[in-house]
Amino acid sequence: MPANGAPTKITQGTRTKGGIGESTLRPDGTLKVTGEFAYSSDMWHEDMLWGQILRSTVAHAEIVSIDTSEALALPGVYAVMTYDDLPTDVRNYGLEIQDTPVLAHGKVRHHGEPVAIVAADHPETARRAAAKIKVDYRELPVVTDEASATAPDAILVHENRDDHHAAHVPHPNIVHRQPIVRGDVEAARGRADVIVEGEYTFGMQDQAFLGPESGLAVPEEDGGVHLYIATQWLHSDLRQIAPVLGLPEEKVRMTLAGVGGAFGGREDLSMQIHACLLALRTGKPVKIVYNRFESFFGHVHRHPAKLYYEHGATKDGKLTHMKCRIVLDGGAYASASPAVVGNASSLSVGPYVVDNVDIEAIALYTNNPPCGAMRGFGAVQACFAYEAQMDKLAKRLGLDPVEFRQLNAMEQGTVMPTGQPVDSPAPVAELLRRVKAMPMPPERQWESSEGADVRQLPGGLSNTTHGEGVVRGVGYAVGIKNVGFSEGFDDYSTARVRMEVVGGEPVATVHTAMAEVGQGGVTVHAQIARTELGVTRVTIHPADTQVGSAGSTSASRQTYVTGGAVKNACELVREKVLEIGRRKFGSYHPAWATAELLLEGGKVVTDGGEVLADLADVLGEEAVEVEEEWRHRPTEPFDLRTGQGNGHVQYSFAAHRAVVEVDTELGLVKVIELACAQDVGKALNPLSVVGQIQGGTTQGLGVAVMEEIVVDPKTAKVKNPSFTDYLIPTILDTPTIPVDVLELADEHAPYGLRGIGEAPTLSSTPAVLAAIRDATGLELDRTPVRPEHLTGTA
């Protein structure tokens, strides 16, 4: 470079490769499929101990006594801790309500609740020591449903509640209640030509992520601890962990370890505090890894629900009113129940125009397993019910189910039951049109010259039919999901972006605390940096708490919010880089002062495409770094009596058409195809978008035909905590999933994008159920549907 700093060469600018809109490949993809990726359970530290949790064997009991003496006497055991050993007065944690004891105190409220923790020099020793802890339980009656939870003499799951919902709930065993009233339901009912009622049941689904809960806590010289952990939100964990340890937050350092899926199941803490407590107690690194059995007890599940719906419509097919009651079972601790109630109520109408509504959603405290966040978050249960209602209405009115939905479909400008207008594209009717227009899969695909190909039939390789009893059915569904945290939550993210020259080439480093749980944020952040900064090389810094919060990897929000934060930080970096350029080179070309300048292909270019300088020359030895918080538009809480309020920031829509073949004699189902159309605003990475849609669709299929945690109603104990009996779809259960991606920009969002991860999980389930109803003629008011429901042998 010449001493005077003049640019060395002027060439035509080239667009930066690997920016937004391209299907760049995931940096972790190959590692994951070849088994090389280091998950949190793969971590190892010299001299580390293994932690083990002792969990309750009963659902509801007083703890009369705990005797740890035999466990402590076992050689190789370094520590055994119970509630009495907790170091401070903060002994509970929780996402919103701090009602969850770190270790049980005097009482256990659900099957599998942590009672004591052990650290030993071998995992087997730790397990044996835990088994030697003697806990004397005095069992209490269990509450397991709305009737038992709200009976006048019901035993209270939590006595002396003082949380911020306690004052407005009708019963202490109700965590939160959200009514929404708008219009005049009674008057509207009078105008209805048909009224359709339904009572629906949604089973308890598990996130079933493949990487079990695990982490490694390493004590540090300053008395603090460093936790390497698979989670969805580092800073939320930190906020809950530090007070229990009696440490200031800066002494609890957290680094994201390899996450093997999450789907909401890692929003709550699992073994985080336990590992830190044992590490601080023993002065040694402590690793905890759940096995699959424990994992079923170690995280919250999707709320099972009872949903009572009434819809009215005129004979020309216009909805007059909707009345519903949604009862969600939150289990023993609050977790995300209040927010799930907010979603279930505010999205209970679905993507339809209904001016007169009377809505109530509640979440119960029971002695069932705690339930909280899972992909779709309250909107899933509602969608299952309102879509069943739409089909019933269409049938009663003699209308085509798709046309009936289109007739009532919301669009931009529609006012939600909360009074909030939808202020970005809502192409509900168009999405339905698109899935309906897709070509139908051929009939009887199992037929071949060599007889029946059982892989194409219900039952698959189990060889239960060669075509006998098999009937095809087709069903449609569409759903609406909010994007981002709602109800007035300060939903911000932070990004630190640095730009410097390394080896003669400009390099951007993006540092956020975003949890990469498989959604592809690390891919998208690099794409954004390339687009905004015109560099090829982008380093994604490991996620940790050395940078500000990125918020949660949930609510379909990370590309929107942390992507937005990265974009914003990049723009600020770009301004600084251009300032340096103007300072150094402004006198050489008038365009530095007059033109709109961009960074492209490693160069500063004018919007007319003229290259002004190489970025390497502009930066020289300087590094430019910006850390900045970024927020989407604020939201408001819902009014506690009327449910009115601008509670959501953005909505996401998907529609499905399911084609199923049902062995009507055996009640076995083969989903042949699940076509999806979804509006994504802007596909930042089209390949990842399709992957998310196919994954969400499959998770919705799972809860339609097989996935359910079964809890004994008499004992509140979990009956199938294993992948032997909690079934998730295999590749033979996963159909072809053609995806039609629509890109209608939301002008309020970065690049016009729309959060996409959850919407496909909503409509998949009711579409499959509708198709099974079509094939069998049965009502089917619960999901998952099991063979006995299809054969009258329940």
Place this chain on the structure above:
Amino acid sequence: MDFLRPASWEEALAAKAEHPTAVPIAGGTDVMVEINFDHRRPEYLMDLNRIGDLTEWEVGEDTVRLGASVPYTKIMENLRAELPGLALASHTVASPQIRNRGGVGGNLGTASPAGDAHPALLAAGAEVEVESVRGSRRIPIDEFYRGVKRNALAPDELIRAVHVKKADGPQQFSKVGTRNAMVIAVCAFGLALHPETRTVRTGIGSAAPTPVRAKAAEEFLNAALDEGGFWDNGKIITPSVAKRFADLCSAACNPIDDVRGTASYRRHAVGVMARRTLTWTWESYRGTRRASEGAA
């Protein structure tokens, strides 16, 4: 837990005699699950993988001698003609990885009513070759299953092989699970036609405390086929006969309600599978008859 690794069959028998509580392990697809879940902590684990003989099979004049550790994959690939029912059952065992490791000896040793091999072995007709330092004996499959996860082995005995009659007619196997692959049976059904003896045999899985045959159904069908001259005239079995056979198979079940399915569904599904597998095997029998007549 002590780990025994006998180098030969004789060493294995001696070790089993000395330590009757030793749990034999071959593919480990069942035993390791129990150990990992802490459901079982045997004093001794006896690894049979050094005994090569156990993974071999011989096809004889009338029977196949199948080593206890022959993996399901090998049965599917090599014995489809001789043991069609067992080959079909093998297809439904878990996943390809498990089928590469697991074998019939493990199914028999565990004797779970849900073991996929049992209905096929019952239908084909088999004998289990067991041995101890006291000597060798063959246990007819009908006498092998003694209760929930209990079999007829003496504490010092090991399973060496299974002798299965080579198919002399069509065989079928069906299994109901609530997913289309890699699933434990809600219930299962095996059917074998034995044209040489003009008999049919059945096997029912996961619908009673042990794997069972539907003997009344077999007797009814044997008589009906005989009376109607079906074996000779190759006529289509009348729907009423098929239905009665299916009903008797359902009646042979003694199932329970559990997390995998209801008793009522199991009875129903066994009936459906019985009717369908009878149709498939009989159609196949008629087809081979027509083919041989055509050749003549």
